[in-house]
Amino acid sequence: MTPFGARIRELRRERGVTQLEMARSLGVSSAYLSALEHGRRGCPTWAMLQRIIGYLNVIWDDAEELERLAELSHPRVVVETAGLSSEATRLANRLAETIAFLNPDEIGRVLKELEQASLEAESREKARREARRSR
Secondary structure, three states, rough: OOHHHHHHHHHHHHHOOOOHHHHHHHHHOOHHHHHHHHOOOOOOHHHHHHHHHHHHHHHHHHHHHHHHHHHOOOOOOOOOOOOOHHHHHHHHHHHHHHHHHOHHHHHHHHHHHHHHHHHEEEEEEHHHHHHHHHH
């Protein structure tokens, strides 16, 4: 299950809506909605995402969260490391070969560390862009 699929299922259940009811309202099959929730389908299109947000009647912050979760919910990921360091390639390959064997606590620890590193890297990149603009 993808983060997006889990959140859609949670919101749908909170509202007491079945997959069939939601699928009919969105104009898709219940099989598609089930596959989306279970991560057997890739991210929905932007238009479908907007229909889901509208159907679930989510507020602004929740809509942004759904959009971000959709971006993070590709069930099949390809990591391009050409031109990066050997350590970056090692990281990508190590994760690919072991992710299926990590337990939920281990996944949580790795994800927490990676999220923190990502925030730091994004902050550095933002500062670098702003410095370039101010020149």
